[in-house]
Amino acid sequence: MDDGTRRDFMQQAAALGGGIVAGAVPALAATSSQVTSQTESRPMSKTSKLRDLLRRPDITVVPEAHSVFAARLAEINGFEAIYVGGNMMAAMYLGVEDWGLIQTSELVDIGGRIAGGVSVPAIVDADQGGETSLNAYRAIQAYERAGIAAFHIEDTLNPKHMGEGRSELMPLDEMLQRISAAVDARTDQDFVIVCRTDCLILGPNRGETDEAIRRGVAFAEAGGDAFFVVGMRPEQAERIAREVPLPLISLNIPVPEARDAGVRVAIHAVQVYQPVMKLYETMILGLKGEGRFPRQERLSRETVAQVMRTAEYQRLAEQWSEIRG
16 A cells, blocks of 8 residues: 555544544533633633734733743733843853754753643744755654744854854755745644744845845745844844834843834844843952852732742642642
């Protein structure tokens, strides 16, 4: 039996089996009202939440979270999504430069742990999705399994982010293949494929708004869901938002300017973890010189308890203690 015949046989068998089961056990079939009730009671998925944010006319401000603790602080302070960037992950968790040294499995592991700690959606860096389109195909499946709501793939070649003359922009055709592979691999149709371009800071046409628009339009035609442009000025963002048929995502543009330019998601990243580490250095130098940590302002006990979900775990502990007793 050849592959085509075998596939047809399996499809027919599955369809027949489904019909037999449905006919033999009619009592198990859910009524439309039951299905509606179950759908209404089921919490909205993180991917659906992010889709809703992208459809909103107003801007969504998304801070980077370098840990679960940070992600929960963002959530309890009213932010509706978080960002987990590759630069931060490479530095904080591996101690290496963001030159494409971090592997996809490491991005998924770190990003997934942070994303899983909150109920708001997480946009997580995927670099180029791997070395080839086949890797991008597998990458999106791993990101979905990790509970991440969106990933962004970028049009750079490794080693990346090493500066002019050392790093190159990916040919447009290759980037389009990666986007198409991700679209084909996606199993949750609400999972958001963010297409990032570095063409304003890299490549033969760097700085040219026309090049960003050309790439953005092509990314949209390939099936991308959002357009992330690094290195935009507010005046460039306004034109790109108008001419590219995808929600526009900015990086570190002040929120009022981003909102006025028509940006849909304003990511703010690579600005927190280094000050956090500077505070750590200050404290350990104090320990080294004075024999104790210098006193610093702390979070309130209430905030820490909220982040740690202390009340929830205390309630569960008391409940299970009663059962055991």
